[in-house]
Amino acid sequence: MPGKIKLIADSGSTKAEWGLLGAAAPGPYKTQGISPYFQTLDQIKAIFTQELIPQLPAGVHIDEIYFYGTGLSQQKNxxxxxxxxxxxxxxxxxxxxxxxxxxxxxxxxxxxxxxxxLGTGSNSCFYDGTRIKKNNPGLGYVLGDEGSGAYLGKKVLQYYLYNTFDEELIGKFDEKYSTNKDEILENVYRKPLANRYLAGFATFLSENRGHFMIENILEDGLNDFFFNHIYKYRESWTTSLHFTGSVAWHFRDILKELCDLYELPLGRILRTPMEGLIEYHH
Structure with missing residues (x-):
């Protein structure tokens, strides 16, 4: 008798990754992110029907769905x-x-x-193997999200708009983005999904590693995450610290340096949770 086919989703606010456990074509499959803070039920349903289903094997019967996503600590979401x-x-x-x-x-x-x-946003918890026992509050990209793509992207824009970048970096920024102050402020303060917009500027950091201003932004931003989140768990000194997300993956060397500096035990760093979720639900 064939095993059950399980659809597993990991969704941030920017993009979602899907895996099919037990199917011949396990994926991963990708769609835009799903956030009930910003999208209606019909908009979310449209992502499933228009973006995901056309990618799945024709006629596949899904027995179980495990969906993990942003904004889902609230019951209404x-x-x-x-x-x-x-x-x-x-x-x-x-x-x-x-x-x-x-x-x-x-x-x-x-x-x-x-x-x-550490992705578009940031969050952390102490997990006892079954449940989340402690969770430092996530305050979103306006008040918090230290170390996230939105947080780091905001720093890039500040350095650019305040003319803190040197001529070399200002030239590279202008060449890559072709934008201006008015357009930036319009996107941040008037258009939807400002967190995604801000996070888009974090790639400027990965493309210009080695420049002292870039390294300062990265080290300060990730150190802010350690100070405001990791330090709040006394278990940080006795159990491994694990990280996932695009920021964690691209700047894993800095995470390792910070763990070494503070004598904290570093565990796994995964680009996305999907690999680990497939293992967990197998």
Whole structure:
């Protein structure tokens, strides 16, 4: 008798990654991110039907769905995403949880550890192997998100708009982005999804590694994450620190340096949680 086919989703606010456990074509598949803070039920459903389903193997029957996503610590947001999933896959078992639980299961498996997300946004928790026992509050990109793509991208824009960058970096910025102060402020203060917009400027950092101003932004931004989040867990000194997300992956050398500097035990660093979630749900 064939095993169950499980659809596993890990969604940030910018992009979502999907895996099919038990299917001949396991993926990963990619769609735009799903955030019930910014999208309606119908918009989320449209992402499933227009972006995801055309990628899946024709006629595949999905028995179980495990969806981990941003903004899903609030019950009303869980209900929106659950309803959208049920509308498309009415016969499937559906479990919806927040992205931090997904990260914890992916990074720690069934063991204890500090699990941190450093992507478009940032978050962290102490996970005991079953449950999230402690979670420093996530304050979003305006008040918090230290070490995230949005946080680092905001620093890039500040350095550019304040004319703090030297001529070399200003020239590289102008060549790459062809923008101006008015356009930047319009996108940040008047248009939707400003966090995605800000995070888009973090790539400027990875493309210009080695310049002292770039390294300062990265070291200060990631150190802010350690100070405001990692330090708040006394377990940080006795259990491994694990990280996932694009920022964590691209700047993993700095995470290692900070862990060495503060004598903290570094664990896994995954580009995305999907590899770990496939292991967990196998």
């Amino acid at each position: 869980i209900e929106v995403v659950s309803a959208a999933l049920r509308a498309v896959w009415p016969d499937s078992y559906i479990e919806v949880d927040h992205d931090l639980m997904g990260a914890a299961r992916a990074l720690c498996g069934h063991g204890a550890g500090i699990a941190s997300i």
